[in-house]
Amino acid sequence: MPMMPAQNNRLVLLYGSQTGQAKAIAEEIHDNAEKHGLRTDLFGLELTEKKFDVTKESCVVFVCSTTGDGEPPDNALKFFRRLKKKTLPSDHLSHLNFALLGLGDSNYTNFCNCPKTLDKRLQELGAKPFYPTGYADDAVGLEIVVDPWIEGLWTAARKQLGLPPESCTVAGETVAMETTNNTQTPGGVTDSVGPDSGETEGKIDIKEERTQTDGTEMSGHHDNDNPESDKVSEKTVTVTSAKCCEDNTDNCASLAHENNTHSVKSKNPAGVSITEQTVGPVTEKSTAAESCTDATDTEMTEKSGNNKTAEASGTGQHNLEDHTSNSNDTDGQVVDAVKEQAGPSLTVSVPPLSDSGLTLPAKPVPYLEVEFHPEESLCVEELPLQGGCPFPSAATDVVMATVTTATRLTRHDAVKTALDIELDVSNTCFKYEPGDSFGVVCPNNETEVQDLINRLGLTDHADMTFSVKVVQGSKKRAAAVPAHLPARCTIRHALLTCLEIRAVPKKAFLRMLVEHTSDAVQKRRLQELCSKQGTADYAAFIREPNLRLLDVLTAFPSCCPPFERLLEMLPRLQPRPYSVSSSPLVHPDRLHFVFNIVHIPSGNGRATACTGVCTGWLDRLTRHIQTGVYGDIAEGSLTTHIQPGVYGDMAEKIGQMSLNDPLTVPIYLRTNNHFRLPSDLSAPIIMVGPGTGVAPFVGFLQHREKQRELSPDAVCGPSWLFYGCRHRDRDYLYREELERLAAAGILNHLVVCFSREEPVAMETDGAPPARYVQDNLHHHGDEVGRMLLDEGAILYVCGDAKNMAKDVNEVITQIVQKYKGCTIQEARNTIFQLRQDRHYIEDIWT
Numbered sequence: 055m056p057m058m059p060a061q062n063n064r065l066v067l068l069y070g071s072q073t074g075q076a077k078a079i080a081e082e083i084h085d086n087a088e089k090h091g092l093r094t095d096l097f098g099l100e101l102t103e104k105k106f107d108v109t110k111e112s113c114v115v116f117v118c119s120t121t122g123d124g125e126p127p128d129n130a131l132k133f134f135r136r137l138k139k140k141t142l143p144s145d146h147l148s149h150l151n152f153a154l155l156g157l158g159d160s161n162y163t164n165f166c167n168c169p170k171t172l173d174k175r176l177q178e179l180g181a182k183p184f185y186p187t188g189y190a191d192d193a194v195g196l197e198i199v200v201d202p203w204i205e206g207l208w209t210a211a212r213k214q215l216g217l218p219p220e221s222c223t224v225a226g227e228t229v230a231m232e233t234t235n236n237t238q239t240p241g242g243v244t245d246s247v248g249p250d251s252g253e254t255e256g257k258i259d260i261k262e263e264r265t266q267t268d269g270t271e272m273s274g275h276h277d278n279d280n281p282e283s284d285k286v287s288e289k290t291v292t293v294t295s296a297k298c299c300e301d302n303t304d305n306c307a308s309l310a311h312e313n314n315t316h317s318v319k320s321k322n323p324a325g326v327s328i329t330e331q332t333v334g335p336v337t338e339k340s341t342a343a344e345s346c347t348d349a350t351d352t353e354m355t356e357k358s359g360n361n362k363t364a365e366a367s368g369t370g371q372h373n374l375e376d377h378t379s380n381s382n383d384t385d386g387q388v389v390d391a392v393k394e395q396a397g398p399s400l401t402v403s404v405p406p407l408s409d410s411g412l413t414l415p416a417k418p419v420p421y422l423e424v425e426f427h428p429e430e431s432l433c434v435e436e437l438p439l440q441g442g443c444p445f446p447s448a449a450t451d452v453v454m455a456t457v458t459t460a461t462r463l464t465r466h467d468a469v470k471t472a473l474d475i476e477l478d479v480s481n482t483c484f485k486y487e488p489g490d491s492f493g494v495v496c497p498n499n500e501t502e503v504q505d506l507i508n509r510l511g512l513t514d515h516a517d518m519t520f521s522v523k524v525v526q527g528s529k530k531r532a533a534a535v536p537a538h539l540p541a542r543c544t545i546r547h548a549l550l551t552c553l554e555i556r557a558v559p560k561k562a563f564l565r566m567l568v569e570h571t572s573d574a575v576q577k578r579r580l581q582e583l584c585s586k587q588g589t590a591d592y593a594a595f596i597r598e599p600n601l602r603l604l605d606v607l608t609a610f611p612s613c614c615p616p617f618e619r620l621l622e623m624l625p626r627l628q629p630r631p632y633s634v635s636s637s638p639l640v641h642p643d644r645l646h647f648v649f650n651i652v653h654i655p656s657g658n659g660r661a662t663a664c665t666g667v668c669t670g671w672l673d674r675l676t677r678h679i680q681t682g683v684y685g686d687i688a689e690g691s692l693t694t695h696i697q698p699g700v701y702g703d704m705a706e707k708i709g710q711m712s713l714n715d716p717l718t719v720p721i722y723l724r725t726n727n728h729f730r731l732p733s734d735l736s737a738p739i740i741m742v743g744p745g746t747g748v749a750p751f752v753g754f755l756q757h758r759e760k761q762r763e764l765s766p767d768a769v770c771g772p773s774w775l776f777y778g779c780r781h782r783d784r785d786y787l788y789r790e791e792l793e794r795l796a797a798a799g800i801l802n803h804l805v806v807c808f809s810r811e812e813p814v815a816m817e818t819d820g821a822p823p824a825r826y827v828q829d830n831l832h833h834h835g836d837e838v839g840r841m842l843l844d845e846g847a848i849l850y851v852c853g854d855a856k857n858m859a860k861d862v863n864e865v866i867t868q869i870v871q872k873y874k875g876c877t878i879q880e881a882r883n884t885i886f887q888l889r890q891d892r893h894y895i896e897d898i899w900t
C-alpha cells in the first residue's frame with residue numbers, strides 16, 4: 055500500500071460508526087480542518103491496511119462509537135481484532151500520537167466501552183495522546199462534549215504538528231441582523247469558520263457574564279430551569295474576544311464595540327418588545343415595557359412560569375408571524391408582568407440570549423444536486439431497499455417475512471398496548487436461535503411524509519423520478535451521494551423509506567435552515583438555537599422534546615429548505631431492532647416478537663401526536679388481523695398507511711382483503727453472539743425481564759422445554775424469571791404461557807411483581823413489598839448470590855436501560871457484596887469479571 059508522503063500539517067481522521075453519528079462528526083472535522091491550516095485524510099476503520107495503516111502514521115484522530123453491549127461498530131471490528139493481538143509488542147505504536155473522541159450513551163452499562171478500550175489499548179502499545187480524550191454522551195446530547203472538543207482539537211493538533219498557533223486570520227464572518235421597524239439586532243452573529251464564511255479580522259463574541267463558554271458545563275442543568283436565570287435583564291454584559299483572538303485582544307475588543315454597542319429598542323423574537331437597553335461592553339438594563347394584543351397576551355401568559363408546561367398542554371405552538379402582526383405598543387403593564395415571568399420557548403428568545411452575540415457553527419456546504427426526469431416513470435416497488443446499502447449489525451440479507459398472527463397481549467384498560475406478532479420465515483435464509491434479535495426495515499408514516507411534502511411545497515414533484523449527484527466543484531470534502539439513496543428515486547420514496555425524518559435536527563442542520571428562513575425574527579431564533587451561546591435552549595427546546603424536522607418547520611413557518619439540503623442533512627432511516635420471543639424448536643419457520651405501541655403526544659414543541667415509526671406501522675398494518683375486522687379497512691387507517699412495493703402492495707388490495715392475503719414485513723437477523731442459552735443444560739439461569747423485556751425468556755423457556763423432551767435424561771439447571779408489570783390483569787405479558795411453563799417445571803421460580811397494585815402483604819423479611827424486579831432480586835439475594843458466585847449461573851437482563859438495568863446492576867452489586875462479605879469496590883470488580891466472562895449479559899434499550 056503506498057504511504058502518504060510525510061507532511062507537517064497532515065492528520066489522519068479515522069471513524070468507527072454504526073449508525074452514522076461518528077462518521078458525520080469525523081466528516082465535520084474533515085470539512086473544517088483546512089480552515090485551520092490542517093490537511094486531513096478521512097477513512098472508515100474498515101479500510102485498515104487498505105487505505106491507512108496506523109503502524110505507519112504519526113498523527114491520528116479517532117472518532118468512535120459503541121454498539122451492542124459495549125462492542126465496536128461493525129466497520130471497526132477488523133481494526134479492533136488486529137489491535138487486540140496479544141503478540142503485539144509494547145512499542146508497536148510508539149511512533150503514534152493520537153486524539154480520540156468517543157461516542158456512547160450513559161444509559162448503557164458499558165458507557166463508551168469501545169473508545170475506552172481503544173484508548174487503553176493504543177497506550178498499551180506505546181501510542182501517546184496529544185489531546186485529552188472526549189467521551190460524548192448521547193443520553194444528554196453529543197454536542198455538549200463534541201463541540202468544545204472539536205474547538206480545542208485545532209490548537210492541539212497544530213501544536214502536535216509543530217505548527218505555530220492560529221492567528222486571527224482564521225475567523226468567521228460577522229453577520230448583521232436584518233432589522234424591521236422596531237426590531238433590531240440585539241447582538242452580532244459570528245459564524246465559525248466554514249468554507250462559505252467571509253474572513254474578518256477577528257472572531258467577535260459578546261458574552262453575558264454567566265453565559266457558558268464551554269458546553270460541558272451545561273450538562274445536567276439548563277438556565278431555564280434555574281430561578282437565577284430570571285434575573286438576566288439586570289446582569290452585566292461584557293465583551294470578550296474569542297479564543298483565536300487571544301493574541302490580538304485590542305483589535306477584537308474594538309471591533310466588538312463597534313458591532314455591538316448601541317442603544318436599541320429591541321423586540322424579542324415573539325414580536326413583543328420588552329426591553330429598552332444599552333447593549334455594549336458595560337451594562338444592559340431593562341427599562342421599557344410594551345404591550346401586545348389579546349392573542350399575544352394570552353400566549354405569553356400561558357407561557358408564564360413554565361413555558362414547557364404550556365407547550366405540553368398543546369397551546370404552546372407558536373406562530374411567529376401571528377405574534378409579530380398582533381403586537382402593538384399600548385399596554386406596558388401587561389408586558390411588565392409577562393416580562394417578569396416569561397421564559398424562552400422554541401420560538402421565543404429572552405435576554406440574555408436574545409441580546410447576545412452568537413457564534414454559529416460553520417455553514418454546512420451544499421453538495422448535492424437533484425435532477426428531475428418527468429418523462430421517466432419509476433416503479434418504486436422494484437427499487438432495492440435503501441439503495442441496497444447494507445444494514446447495520448446485519449447477519450443475513452433482508453427477507454420478506456409474512457405476518458401470520460397479530461395478538462394484543464394487554465387488556466383494553468392497560469396503559470400500554472402490547473402486540474405479539476408471528477412471522478413466517480419459511481423459504482428464507484432467516485434462521486434464528488432464542489435470544490436473537492432482528493431488524494425490521496420499516497417505512498416512515500405516510501401521512502407524516504405527506505405533511506412534510508406539503509410543508510416543503512413539493513407536492514408537484516413528490517412522485518417524479520429524480521436522480522442525484524454531487525455538485526461539480528463543491529467545496530464539500532469527501533462529498534458523495536448517500537449510499538442509502540437509490541440512483542433513481544422519488545421524493546416520496548426517499549422520505550418514506552430512506553431518510554430518518556424523525557431524527558432530532560442537529561445544530562448543523564438548524565444552521566442550514568437559517569439560510570432558508572426569510573423572516574428575520576425566525577432566522578434570529580434559529581441562529582440562537584444552533585449557536586454556542588444557545589446550547590441550553592437547543593437542549594431544552596430541540597433535543598429534550600425530541601423534535602422532528604416537521605416540528606421545527608411548523609414552528610418556523612418562513613423556513614423552507616430545498617429538498618437537496620434534506621438529502622444531505624437527514625440521516626439514514628434506521629431499522630428497528632426487536633428480540634425474538636420464541637424458539638425455532640417450538641415454532642419451526644416461525645418467529646414471534648412483542649412490542650408496546652409507542653404513543654408520542656403533541657405539545658412541548660411537537661406539532662402533532664404520533665406513534666412510534668415501527669410500532670405504529672406494525673399496529674396499523676396488522677389492525678385487521680388483531681381485530682378480525684376486514685370491512686373497516688377501506689375507511690380505516692390502513693388505507694393511508696400501507697406502503698407500496700416491498701411494504702406490500704396493499705393499497706390496491708384495500709377493501710378486498712381476506713385472511714389469506716399475505717402481509718409481508720422486511721426483516722433481517724442481527725448479529726448477537728452473546729444473549730444465548732448456555733450450551734450446558736445444567737447451568738442455572740437467572741432471567742430478569744420486566745414488560746416486553748420478557749420476550750427472549752419466553753423463547754429460552756420454550757427452547758428448554760423442547761430440549762428436555764429431546765434429552766429426557768439430561769440434567770437441567772434451575773431457572774428463575776423475575777418479571778414485572780403494572781397490573782396482574784391488564785398487562786401481564788405471556789401470563790398463561792409463563793404459568794404453564796412454571797407448572798410444567800421448566801421454569802422453577804416465577805417471581806412476579808406489579809408496580810401499580812396495592813400490595814397484599816409485607817415480605818417475609820419485613821421489607822416493603824416488591825414493586826419492581828430489582829426489589830424481588832433483593833428479596834431473593836441469598837439464592838441469587840449463591841447461584842451467581844458458587845454455582846456458575848448466568849444472569850440475563852433484558853429491557854429498559856435507563857432505569858431498570860441500572861437498578862438491577864446496583865442490586866446485584868449489593869447482593870455480591872453481602873454474599874461475599876466484601877467491600878463495594880470488590881463487589882464491583884466481581885461484577886465486572888462476571889460481565890467479562892459472559893455470566894452477566896444484557897440486552898437493553900433506551
Ligand SMILES: Cc1cc2nc3c(=O)[nH]c(=O)nc-3n(C[C@H](O)[C@H](O)[C@H](O)COP(=O)(O)O)c2cc1C
Pocket residue numbers: 070071072073074075076077119120121122123124125127157158159160162163164165166167192196
Ligand atoms: C443498539 C445500540 C447499542 C448501543 N450500545 C451502547 C453501549 O453499550 N455503550 C454505550 O456507551 N453506548 C451504546 N450505544 C450508544 C451509541 O454509541 C451512541 O448512540 C452513538 O452516538 C452512536 O454513534 P454511531 O451512529 O456513530 O454508531 C448503543 C446504541 C445502539 C443503537
